[in-house]
Amino acid sequence: MDWQTFLSKAGYRLSEPRKRIMKLMEMADKPLNPLAIHRLLREQGVHLGLVSVYRTLELFFSLGLISQVFQPDGLVGYLPVSFGHHHFIVCQNCHKAVEFLGSEDMQELIQRIHSETHYQVRDHLLQFYGLCPECQALLENGDIN
Amino acid sequence: MDWQTFLSKAGYRLSEPRKRIMKLMEMADKPLNPLAIHRLLREQGVHLGLVSVYRTLELFFSLGLISQVFQPDGLVGYLPVSFGHHHFIVCQNCHKAVEFLGSEDMQELIQRIHSETHYQVRDHLLQFYGLCPECQALLENGDIN
DNA sequence: TTGTTATTGATAATATTTTTCAATAAGCCA
DNA sequence: TGGCTTATTGAAAAATATTATCAATAACAA
Ligand SMILES: [Zn+2]
Ligand SMILES: [Zn+2]
Ligand SMILES: [Zn+2]
Ligand SMILES: [Zn+2]
Numbered sequence: 001m002d003w004q005t006f007l008s009k010a011g012y013r014l015s016e017p018r019k020r021i022m023k024l025m026e027m028a029d030k031p032l033n034p035l036a037i038h039r040l041l042r043e044q045g046v047h048l049g050l051v052s053v054y055r056t057l058e059l060f061f062s063l064g065l066i067s068q069v070f071q072p073d074g075l076v077g078y079l080p081v082s083f084g085h086h087h088f089i090v091c092q093n094c095h096k097a098v099e100f101l102g103s104e105d106m107q108e109l110i111q112r113i114h115s116e117t118h119y120q121v122r123d124h125l126l127q128f129y130g131l132c133p134e135c136q137a138l139l140e141n142g143d144i145n
Numbered sequence: 146m147d148w149q150t151f152l153s154k155a156g157y158r159l160s161e162p163r164k165r166i167m168k169l170m171e172m173a174d175k176p177l178n179p180l181a182i183h184r185l186l187r188e189q190g191v192h193l194g195l196v197s198v199y200r201t202l203e204l205f206f207s208l209g210l211i212s213q214v215f216q217p218d219g220l221v222g223y224l225p226v227s228f229g230h231h232h233f234i235v236c237q238n239c240h241k242a243v244e245f246l247g248s249e250d251m252q253e254l255i256q257r258i259h260s261e262t263h264y265q266v267r268d269h270l271l272q273f274y275g276l277c278p279e280c281q282a283l284l285e286n287g288d289i290n
Numbered sequence: 291t292t293g294t295t296a297t298t299g300a301t302a303a304t305a306t307t308t309t310t311c312a313a314t315a316a317g318c319c320a
Numbered sequence: 321t322g323g324c325t326t327a328t329t330g331a332a333a334a335a336t337a338t339t340a341t342c343a344a345t346a347a348c349a350a
Contacts, residue, residue, distance in 0.1 A: 013316050013327060035306080049330040054307070070270060074213050074221060089264045098262045105254050113273060117243045119234045121275040125215060128258060129268040136265050158296060158347050180337080194299040199338070 003065050003080070010063060017048045021056045022065075022080065030095040031069035031077025069097060070127060089128035093135040093144055102126070148210050148225070155208060162193045166201045167210075167225065175240040176214035176222025214242060217274050234273035238280040238289055247271070 003022060004014055012018075020041060025032060032040070034057060038050045057078055060066040067081040069088055079088065085102035110121045131139060138144045148167060149159055157163075165186060170177060177185070179202060183195045202223055205211040212226040214233055224233065230247035255266045276284060283289045 008317095011327095015316065015328060017329070050306095051308085051331085052329055055328085068219050070215055076219060089258055089262055089266065091264065092267065098264065100258050100261055103254055103257070105250065109248055109250050110273070112248070113234055113245050116245055117234055118278045119236065119243065119273070119275045120281050121234065121273050122237065123217065123274040125217075125270065125272045125274070127270045128255070128264070128266050129270070130264045130266040133263045156296095160297060160347070162298070195337095196300085196339085197298060200297085 003060075006063070006065065012059065017052045018056050018059075020046050020048065021053060022060070025066065025078060025080050030097055031071070031079050031090070033075070033077045036077070070125075071095070087126045087128070089130055091132040091135055092129050093131060093138070096132050096134075098132075146228075148205075151208070151210065157204065162197045163201050163204075165191050165193065166198060167205070170211065170223060170225050175242055176216070176224050176235070178220070178222045181222070215270075215272060216240070232271045232273070234275055236277040236280055237274050238276060238283070241277050241279075243277075 001009075004019075007014060007018070021037060024037060024040060028040075034050065034053045037057075038048075038053050041048060041053075057066065061068065061078065065080065066078045067086075067088075069077050069079055069090060071077070071090065079097055079099075082099060086099045087102050088097045088099055090097045106124070106126075113119065113121055135144065146154075149164075152159060152163070166182060169182060169185060173185075179195065179198045182202075183193075183198045186193060186198075202211065206213065206223065210225065211223045212231075212233075214222050214224055214235060216222070216235065217237065224242055224244075227244060231244045232247050233242045233244055235242045251269070251271075258264065258266055280289065
């Protein structure tokens with residue numbers, strides 16, 4: 001089921017701004033924040049209010065259609081996310097992000113956390129940072145640090 | 146080496162505001178944001194500027210003395226962190242956080258990410274959410290959801 | 291104790307996020 | 321298809337959060 005169907009079935013309307021915003025995020029291969037989305041849409045001639053961007057992101061996020069991405073410096077952007085258990089790895093240089101399937105490998109870690117802290121583990125946030133293939137090449141050429 | 150020694154050796158002064166702020170964060174067992182720190186200190190009669198809180202947190206964070214904690218809803222707070230490879234588990238109800246030792250268990254996951262995405266993995270963000278022992282008891286009593 | 295200078299705090303300037311409400315348009319139904 | 325109902329949008333303003341500036345202060349070395 002695609003996000004449009006999902007949105008409809010959840011009782012929300014498939015408005016033009018919502019379509020534009022989701023399409024932009026799908027095109028972009030890096031996390032975008034509200035201001036960036038607003039600016040990028042204006043640049044391509046789509047004139048919509050910043051407030052709508054905030055509202056749309058909030059809705060999409062609450063429905064689990066997009067996920068928050070935390071850059072190493074704490075900034076946050078949004079990216080469309082596949083259904084299921086996924087995480088992102090983000091390039092530290094160009095910020096391009098790729099989704100990967102979450103594994104069940106953390107079961108033993110979760111087990112250890114429970115015995116050490118006595119917390120009941122219910123959820124987790126996992127993101128990796130590194131260099132995408134293109135930026136690895138740049139690094140080898142000495143073009144970046 | 147404690148944080149005060151570390152700060153001195155790094156060439157920074159051990160000012161009163163810095164001591165107050167770190168002490169507060171050490172006392173609190175949950176992540177605090179700049180505004181909360183400012184408010185809490187005022188409540189206990191310590192009158193210092195909000196700007197200093199921002200600056201101090203920025204300094205501590207850049208030195209790795211504190212770490213950012215992302216609540217499930219994206220909010221961020223700061224917590225003092227031990228030296229070495231650690232992560233936090235945060236209670237979804239009372240927000241109390243506990244540090245645990247990072248394991249090397251993720252090596253195979255990192256390996257898999259590399260072969261799937263061709264990204265070079267260099268860092269990661271890992272946080273768990275759950276229920277602390279106290280809130281587990283509350284849950285069993287039906288006092289919380 | 292004194293001098294040097296990093297650090298603070300007050301104020302102002304920016305930036306970000308939320309609220310409000312009339313105007314608009316999405317989707318339903320005839 | 322064309323109108324009706326109401327979710328959704330956009331503009332403006334309000335509220336919050338963050339950063340910049342600079343004279344006054346205090347940490348710390350000598
Ligand atoms: Zn890259
Ligand atoms: Zn996972
Ligand atoms: Zn708790
Ligand atoms: Zn780790």
